[in-house]
Amino acid sequence: MRHGDRIDNFEPLWTEKAARPWDPPLVHDGKVRAFCTGKKFSNNLGFRFDRVFVSPFLRCLQTASEVVHAVCAVGDIDHTVHMSSADGVVIDPTKIKVLKESLIKLKSIKV
Secondary structure (H helix, E strand, O other): OOOOOEHHHOOOOHHHHOOOOOOOOEOHHHHHHHHHHHHHHHHHOOOOOOOOOOOOOHHHHHHHHHHHHHHHEOOOOOOOOOEEOOOOOEEOHHHOOOOHHHHHHHHHOOO
């Protein structure tokens, strides 16, 4: 699948102020659309994901992150540890495997 809607398509002047003008992030609606696509995958495909391969561009990482969050989202069941996305969707931590290095790199990117 391709990445969601990127900011430079909606705000052309964004590149003039950006620290990384070649690497635009997603707009909010792009993240929402990616999350909804992940929910559709989860509800309709009939199989689970074991791996996700993604380009290193920020918009692609953000898209993959939202899809994975949606695929791993579960109802509010009794876990000793609760995790949630920014939208308050409960995430089952036993279904998520992420490389620490990828998260560290993603957190260090200034948008």
